[in-house]
Amino acid sequence: MKRARQNPNSPAGQAEQRGANQRLLLGLSIHPPVIFQGFGSCSSSANSGMGRLQKILIPFLGLVLAFWFYSARDTFKPEMLRGKRVIVTGASTGIGEQIAYHLARMGSHILITARTEAKLQNVVRRCLELGAASARFVSGTMEDTAFAQHVVREAQTSLGGLDMLILNHVGASYFGFFDGDVEHVRKLLEINFLSYVAMTTSALPMLKESEGSIVVVSSMAGKVGFPFTVPYSATKFALDGFFSSLRQEFAIQSINVSITLCILGFIDTGKSSAIPTPAQGLSIPIPAPPPAPPHPSAGASAAVPLGDRTSLPPKNSLESHLFPQAA
Ligand SMILES: NC(=O)C1=CN([C@@H]2O[C@H](COP(=O)(O)OP(=O)(O)OC[C@H]3O[C@@H](n4cnc5c(N)ncnc54)[C@H](OP(=O)(O)O)[C@@H]3O)[C@@H](O)[C@H]2O)C=CC1
Ligand SMILES: CC(C)CCC[C@@H](C)[C@H]1CC[C@H]2[C@@H]3C(=O)C=C4C[C@@H](O)CC[C@]4(C)[C@H]3CC[C@]12C
DSSP: OOOOOOOTTSHHHHHHHHHHHHHHHTHHHHHHHHHHHHHSOOOSHHHHHHHHHHHHHHHHHHHHHHHHHHTSOOOOOGGGGTTOEEEEESOSSHHHHHHHHHHHHTTOEEEEEESOHHHHHHHHHHHHHHTOSEEEEEEOOTTSHHHHHHHHHHHHHHHSSOSEEEEOOOOOEEESSOOOOHHHHHHHHIIIIIHHHHHHHHHHHHHHHHTOEEEEEEEGGGTSOOTTOHHHHHHHHHHHHHHHHHHHHHHHTTOOOEEEEEEEOOOOOSOGGGSOOGGGOSOEEESOOOOOOSSTTTOOEEOOOTTOOSOOOOOOHHHHHHOGGGO
């Protein structure tokens, strides 16, 4: 039987309207329990049989799919990178440094960049030791868009083109509650995001010609909003938006340049002491910034000769973990 509608101005009518609005607003949160009822607590025996089947069947299907996905044949061969011209940013330490060594073992032409010239020199020497077709560096800061473009031009002049652009560098931030420092967020966006955009834009003509690849090193913090990494997380989310959207545009325009976004979890690069335990507090900076270079945007460019092998850097824990055979 249809209920008579209350006068909207009467107290009972207003209560009814409030209820309707609340139901409207709660629409989203009402639905999940309704859906989950199907999977979960049903009282009749037929339903409980169905529920149990779903409880087992759905995770099982998930496992089968995960197995199928991860056991797909690996078509990667190290020879694919032999002779390829690759830029690796943030390659003076950590993950970037190890990527450079990996490429060196596969015989690529490597152009690395970061701010600390002395470290880059050592990485270049080591790359040549490991079998790189050639290795050189350009030092400078990615706070400056002009420097980001300069690195790409260097690939054009010294390598004659580019097959792969590996964007990995990341500016120093802190691990702790957001401190409200807008300038820090702006600076971090310049280093972690805008320079990636600038390098991609400058490198695109070369990458189109070689039908090459762009690799963007990101983080779980760029997919999920974990606490204590607000500025860092924002820059990584920005990368996802830019590169995921650009990938779709490439597909629409049939541009044969691949874009890979690497979503990494925590990796011990030897700087892991930077992550504080709750007992240590939450304001330890990550990572410690190095001394500023004399002319950040000028950028020194040099190829270290193969002959000088006297001052190789010590292997760090990440390298011996990833490449135990080389330790
Ligand atoms: N380690 C981890 O647990 C995780 C790391 N990642 C991602 O992996 C990538 C590498 O991280 P990781 O190896 O730990 O980082 P590191 O701090 O070890 O290395 C950062 C690199 O970036 C360079 N760099 C820093 N500031 C600037 C700047 N202003 N201009 C140019 N270069 C700069 C540094 O060299 P220099 O100081 O000489 O300039 C260094 O080579 C990052 O994109 C990070 O977000 C993602 C998830 C987890
Ligand atoms: C299932 C979940 C509980 C997993 C949580 C993963 C969390 C803890 C992971 C996801 C991303 C990770 C951070 C990261 O991306 C980059 C860096 C910079 C590096 O120099 C020092 C470590 C740091 C801060 C990582 C710290 C640990 C983070 C927050």
